[in-house]
Amino acid sequence: MTGFAELLNAEWTKFRTVLGWVTGMAVAALLVVLVALLAGISSDQQGSGPAPTGPGGEPVTDSFYFVHRPLTGDGSVTVTVSALESSVPTGLDGVRPGVVPWAKAGLIVRQSTRQGSPYAAIMVTGDHGVRMQHDYVNDTAGPAGPVRLLRLVRSGDTITGYASADGTAWTTVGSARLRLGPTAQGGLFVASPQAVEGLGTTSSVSTAAFRDLRLQGGWAGGEWTGEQLGAGSPSFAGYPADTSGSFAESGGGLTVTGAGDLAPAVRYSLPTAGTLGNLLTGTFAALIAVIVVGALFITTEHRTGLIHVTLAAGPGRGRVLLAKAIVLGSVAFVAGLAGTVVAVPLGVRLARAHGVYIFPVSASTGLRVAVGTAALLAAASVLALAVGAVVRSSAAAVTTVIVAFVLPYLLVANPFMPAGAAAWLTRVTPAAAFAVQQTLVKYPQVANPYTPYNDYYPLAPWAGLAVLAGYAAAGLAVAAVVLRRRDA
């Protein structure tokens, strides 16, 4: 029996001495870079300003109707939300009543009216009861039941939210420490985010009626100021036609109409923004190259009869296959990594230079995307090798593997495909591995079509890659059995 290291060396020599295969791998790396370049320079979003950034550095939506006055030092505000009604557009003319689950009306204290300012707020929502939220990404559910009384208390830098059904028994919903400075802005707010309809979203507008507004502590006197914050923000979808934000005082109560949201930005709030996954669309092109090389690495041997020589030189057929897989996978991994480490920074720079907002990621996430994409290419080439060993026809092997990757992706992009079916496709097919390129975060408090088409995958990044690795491993096992049973 030949030593396994010698077997590996033999397969590596075989691989590197065929110019076409080496070229194929180089082309794969190049395609990743070229498509990133193309995606970077083809975008032209000049004019749309940058998305506001929250205290945590993430892009946010900070657009809502704000009725406010300054608050210096400690103080509290209490109010009853007597009604919250939402409307959505009806085709071309006017609006009709509709349910906007995350429509928000309540009390807020924030550092300033600057976009992305720290804040804490307590609110009633369209369909999710009372919530305490702060700094865009944090969300705490309040007591269940018909709770309509809200209170927000500032004590130094700590804001605490309370809710009550009757005005006597108060429940603490949550508290938050913010950097507020001596004088904050506080008051009432109404937000009405986009509502999910079918596979898309629609803008909405909501109106809340407030009464029994009571202020204590360092509130400035005088009139309330009402304004739409973040009216020009790229993450604000605007009001439905013929509607606008407003507030009116009447008989001790206030009626406020607003649109927008206080939330982390998601795909649909920044439709023109890009992700690392978008910049790495060239992965598909590279996939085709590594799949072709992977299939040829074994089918060529069958066609030319070289397999007899190979098997004579290393008679353990399973070991030969394993050696091939290791050599092929390593080369594809290196090629993929070379492609991604160039493509990602280059694509991001180019896209930003062309005014495209790219969802920011941490260094570790960026590394995971680059390494994961290289691993995806490696596993795909090994899968092609395994399928090639079983079907022994390069064309059939290449087609099977490419279709297994690309078809789910195309089906997911079909507007008819229900979310459940799309999620299933990206969970059980090799296309699940694209989850490793995912950088967007799902927020339960933000309504958004969290579908693979919108770069939200049902599986965690490494879990998705594991699905593909499972296919490749299973393929190799089947191929080893088939190779052992069949005459070469």
Added chain:
Amino acid sequence: MSPIQGIVVAGLRKRYGATLALDGMSFTVRPGVVTGFVGPNGAGKSTTMRVILGLDAVDEGIALIGGRRYRGLRHPLKHVGSLLDAAAPHPGRSGRNHLLWLAHSQGLAARRVDRVIEQVGLGPAARRGAGGYSLGMRQRLGIAAALLGDPPIIMLDEPFNGMDPDGIIWMRGLLRSLAADGRAVLVSSHLMSEVQDTADHLVVAGRGRAIADAGVADLIAACSGGRVVLRTTAGADATRVLARAGATVAATGRDTVTVSGMPADRIVALLGAGAVPFSEVSAHRATLEDVYLELTREAVEFRAATPTEVTR
């Protein structure tokens, strides 16, 4: 007999990058004889055949089949039947079906297919997938394809490859009978021994051109040079007697000497007069192998290092 009926190859020149594959290859193949096309590997035999069949284009020169270019033939298999080195039928298609599509491409009936299957002795194997054929069976299938159109010209590239001794004997008989029918037969081989009992005429290729184009008997005679082999136990005496009479004598074995420049009857007379004992006097006959080696010595491109060179 006009050469227009056979194959005419004139001044073929073809370059693949830096390699000159054909460098003025010219010869003719006449009907009624078996022409052997021999030469070392890389001498241009296969390329010439591919050019004759219109598969490869040449930079210069012309190859004609019965006076016409191959690519202009309407049903080419009725004009020339050929077997190329790598005749590879689809492994999943039976031999019979392989012949069937070829027959259809020439407007021939399926009857003809069964006739040639019988002729080459493929028998029941013809209905099995060609993937399971031995090399010899594949060669027989290729011969069947060549005979399919009952053509006046047959051209076979290395037909003896992979054949067992029975097959080789059968192939020789087939080639002779095809020529006896008046067909022009061209058979290539890199081994002289394969064609020497079959061919009437030889074209020896080397470095892209025909370095000899002659009848087998003429070639041998030209290389034999009228030498006589003498078998004797008294080699020294014989050499002395014959050399004194003006012959050139060389010892070529333990008890043989080769004499040149003197006819056999004069040698016998001299030895008898000198009472030198001898057991045999015969005309030296060069084998085709000798001729071939002589002719191609210069033309071999990849000659193995001789043992002395290796050990030195």
Added chain:
Amino acid sequence: MRAALRAEWTKLRTVAGPRRLLLGMIVATVALGAAAASVVTCESAGCGGDPVRFGLIGVMLGQAPAAVLGVLVIGGEYGSGMIRTTLTAMPRRVTAFAAKAVALAGVVAVAGTVAVLGSLLAGRLLLPRHGFTAAHGHRALSLADGPTLRAVVGSILYLTLIALLSLGVAAVVRSSAAGIGIVLGLLYLLPVLTQAIGDPHWQRRLEQIAPMSAGLAVQATTDLRLLPLQPWAGLAVTAGWAAAALAAGALLLRVRDA
């Protein structure tokens, strides 16, 4: 030409590969169409879409075996060396190539008809159960409907054109694996790349020239105004791709050594 055509037809029918691929094309097309029709709900799709196009979605998968067949018809011969036998028997290369194309187009069109009609039948049976009913403004799929008939005929032609495109590409590259890689890249990759393009103008341009996005426009029966290309114009783009590939293949086959 008749003899060459007969020879190519004999070649196609005497091995199992083409039969299996054509069967695969039918099964893939109908199965994907039926699977999609059984998971979709009118509500999830907003009931506003194009049920004909959805019913014929299987063509997206069925084109893959058609492409493999197209590639193998000539790529397989290059792989085994049989191309030399073919060209020896039929030295008029363009005629031989045309015979291959006609034979291929014939068998793919016949199998494609079965596949597309099967898909339509599956859609007709399944879609009304998932809310695509007259109440939502959707009639059952029927050939009596002009646009539906156009979508069906167009889909059959589309499958045929994809097989011919593959034949042309394989003749150019003379390798099954490279050929199928290029064809599937053209078909599946361009729509994916389209999504990476930020500029809507470029995006629309790409959709107009990509063989799959353009060609499948022939399946559209609603909202024709919004299409980047009108149905027959879209199919004409695919036909242009196929014609260009065939022309390049024929030219190279003619001038290159076999």
